[in-house]
Amino acid sequence: MSERTVTVASSSGLHARPAALFVKAAAAQPVPVKLRVGDGPPADARSILAVLALRVGHGTTVTLIAPDEGADGAAAEQALDTLAELLARDLDAEPVDG
Amino acid sequence: MADTLHGLGVSAGAAAGPALRMGRAPRLPAPHTVTEPEAERSAVRGALDHVAEELTRRAARATDPQARAILDAQVLIAQDPMLAASCDAEITAGLDAAHAVHFAFTQQAEGLREAGGYLGERAADLEDLRDRAVARILGEPMPGIPDPGHSFILVADDLAPADTATLDPARVLALVTQRGGPTSHTAILARALGLPAVVACPGADAIEDGVLIHVDGTAGTVQLGITPEYALEVAGEAERAAARARQAFAGPGRTADGHRVPLMLNIGSADDLPSGATQDAEGVGLLRTELLFLGRHDPPGLEEQRDAYARVLRALPGRRIVLRTLDAGADKPLPFLALDDEPNPALGIRGLRTSRRRPEVLETQLAAVAQAVQDAATENLAADLWVMAPMVSTAREAADFAAQVRGHGLAKVGAMVEVPAAALRAEQLLEHVDFLSIGTNDLGQYTMAADRQCGELADLLDPWQPALLDLIALCAEAGKQAGKPVGVCGEAASDPLLACVLVGLGISSLSMSPGAVSRVGAELSRHTLDQCALLAGLALDAADAAQARKVVAESALHASRE
Numbered sequence: 001m002s003e004r005t006v007t008v009a010s011s012s013g014l015h016a017r018p019a020a021l022f023v024k025a026a027a028a029q030p031v032p033v034k035l036r037v038g039d040g041p042p043a044d045a046r047s048i049l050a051v052l053a054l055r056v057g058h059g060t061t062v063t064l065i066a067p068d069e070g071a072d073g074a075a076a077e078q079a080l081d082t083l084a085e086l087l088a089r090d091l092d093a094e095p096v097d098g
Numbered sequence: 099m100a101d102t103l104h105g106l107g108v109s110a111g112a113a114a115g116p117a118l119r120m121g122r123a124p125r126l127p128a129p130h131t132v133t134e135p136e137a138e139r140s141a142v143r144g145a146l147d148h149v150a151e152e153l154t155r156r157a158a159r160a161t162d163p164q165a166r167a168i169l170d171a172q173v174l175i176a177q178d179p180m181l182a183a184s185c186d187a188e189i190t191a192g193l194d195a196a197h198a199v200h201f202a203f204t205q206q207a208e209g210l211r212e213a214g215g216y217l218g219e220r221a222a223d224l225e226d227l228r229d230r231a232v233a234r235i236l237g238e239p240m241p242g243i244p245d246p247g248h249s250f251i252l253v254a255d256d257l258a259p260a261d262t263a264t265l266d267p268a269r270v271l272a273l274v275t276q277r278g279g280p281t282s283h284t285a286i287l288a289r290a291l292g293l294p295a296v297v298a299c300p301g302a303d304a305i306e307d308g309v310l311i312h313v314d315g316t317a318g319t320v321q322l323g324i325t326p327e328y329a330l331e332v333a334g335e336a337e338r339a340a341a342r343a344r345q346a347f348a349g350p351g352r353t354a355d356g357h358r359v360p361l362m363l364n365i366g367s368a369d370d371l372p373s374g375a376t377q378d379a380e381g382v383g384l385l386r387t388e389l390l391f392l393g394r395h396d397p398p399g400l401e402e403q404r405d406a407y408a409r410v411l412r413a414l415p416g417r418r419i420v421l422r423t424l425d426a427g428a429d430k431p432l433p434f435l436a437l438d439d440e441p442n443p444a445l446g447i448r449g450l451r452t453s454r455r456r457p458e459v460l461e462t463q464l465a466a467v468a469q470a471v472q473d474a475a476t477e478n479l480a481a482d483l484w485v486m487a488p489m490v491s492t493a494r495e496a497a498d499f500a501a502q503v504r505g506h507g508l509a510k511v512g513a514m515v516e517v518p519a520a521a522l523r524a525e526q527l528l529e530h531v532d533f534l535s536i537g538t539n540d541l542g543q544y545t546m547a548a549d550r551q552c553g554e555l556a557d558l559l560d561p562w563q564p565a566l567l568d569l570i571a572l573c574a575e576a577g578k579q580a581g582k583p584v585g586v587c588g589e590a591a592s593d594p595l596l597a598c599v600l601v602g603l604g605i606s607s608l609s610m611s612p613g614a615v616s617r618v619g620a621e622l623s624r625h626t627l628d629q630c631a632l633l634a635g636l637a638l639d640a641a642d643a644a645q646a647r648k649v650v651a652e653s654a655l656h657a658s659r660e
């Protein structure tokens with residue numbers, strides 16, 4: 001198991017647009033990443049409903065988890081880095097495409 | 099012999115064409131025994147993929163960024179692996195594809211609704227997706243607005259904002275609904291798009307797909323089973339009328355004798371400005387700011403608001419822009435206000451009253467507005483920004499709001515008149531504020547004690563109600579005495595004849611959906627100020643809304659023939 005701990009920077013937390021961007025990014029990763037708040041049960045990061053149900057607010061510290069058994073370890077590390085970087089940005093402050 | 103249905107004409111104009119019903123939610127047949135679970139699983143996957151693809155296509159076509167965001171979120175839900183796993187589990191337990199989807203989605207939606215807040219608002223999305231996926235599995239027509247590839251008249255029970263997010267005004271000729279009222283979403287949308295519409299129309303539910311119908315949004319009638327020749331005639335006349343309106347009105351707004359009445363726009367963001375508005379529009383009479391706050395767990399930050407407001411200032415340099423501070427509550431609940439348990443939200447914590455609970459939200463908004471104005475000044479743009487509060491009830495509230503706004507260095511402060519108490523005390527309100535803007539939709543519902551959401555009370559909610567006009571007259575008179583402007587920014591201003599009545603009552607500016615400006619401007623230019631005053635007198639003397647509309651229409655026709 002590899003993990004990353006990151007503080008959610010988006011002003012609305014992991015809701016609405018930031019949640020959608022995060023779930024899309026998670027679905028694009030080659031490994032199934034999970035998301036956990038504190039000691040809570042891990043949620044599938046590719047499931048918008050599971051992510052929304054965590055009710056992650058602005059400034060909440062969350063843990064990203066990737067399995068390393070069987071999978072390419074480098075790919076798992078890369079996936080965690082990508083998703084951690086996304087959560088550390090204020091996605092609400094970034095302009096909407098198009 | 100063609101039948102004629104009678105309803106409420108809520109958006110003027112005529113159209114003829116084939117009727118098409120809004121797709122209904124599919125009915126589940128009796129469950130069938132599953133012999134090949136894998137076939138059921140593949141039917142579920144196929145249906146969910148189809149729904150996701152269809153929504154992706156619609157998102158790509160949607161012009162409104164908010165509508166696109168809603169559709170994008172729906173695509174993610176349709177592709178949610180957790181939901182797909184729940185459907186799989188139901189099939190393993192013995193359900194067929196349609197029942198598995200129905201059960202899994204309904205259960206999830208109920209869970210969200212119990213959670214409330216932002217999650218609760220997603221429940222309707224899940225139910226919509228469920229109906230689409232089930233329709234696909236059963237081979238039934240897709241729920242929602244049909245897309246037959248030709249023009250048609252949309253017939254529905256009623257339309258909600260979610261139904262119309264992707265309505266294509268180039269395809270839809272007119273709207274007919276069984277329910278709804280003059281201020282229901284259908285009516286507001288129809289006026290915004292300039293589509294003829296008849297609502298609260300009994301018998302609309304029996305109109306069959308493909309029948310040629312003639313919709314008269316002025317008279318409120320729907321003629322069924324017309325001939326193709328007659329349909330062409332109506333369509334031709336509608337096209338000529340639209341061309342005449344465009345020609346007759348080249349702005350700015352004025353009466354036949356040159357009395358100036360600025361015709362402004364009601365918008366929710368810079369994206370709502372129609373093409374050409376940057377040259378033609380006289381200004382924005384109502385900049386709604388709720389869009390920034392909707393669907394949010396926490397209110398938007400100062401910077402995000404500042405950017406949004408600055409965009410509008412940049413789009414219309416030098417023109418008046420009237421910004422309404424956050425109007426939340428009642429039909430626009432916001433999760434961060436936590437107003438879930440109000441027994442009667444329309445009479446509860448809404449509009450300006452929300453700042454009793456969360457004063458910092460208004461403070462942040464005013465700071466953002468002030469900074470947007472400063473940004474414009476730095477860019478050498480002339481900004482004429484006015485700020486007003488929704489749901490002001492007393493002169494004391496108006497005074498407090500005015501002091502707060504002026505504290506941010508903003509020069510022009512106003513109050514909206516939506517509560518009868520504010521209209522009755524318009525004179526006292528104007529001792530503290532620089533202008534009044536009348537929201538006729540809410541003022542109508544509170545004056546008549548008739549809920550805006552209640553289609554059955556559509557006649558009471560009619561903006562031609564003489565009692566509502568009495569209150570508007572009171573405000574206009576107070577404005578005249580104080581030498582301060584009193585405008586109307588409710589939907590009443592987008593009805594061409596009612597707009598003339600309002601001007602006759604002494605209203606100094608009108609603000610409306612962008613699609614209504616040319617028709618209102620054209621009608622106004624046909625009457626002098628004295629004639630408008632005469633029309634206003636007739637409307638005030640009428641026994642009820644229907645009579646007011648009728649006598650004014652007859653008199654206006656007579657006057658324009660002279």
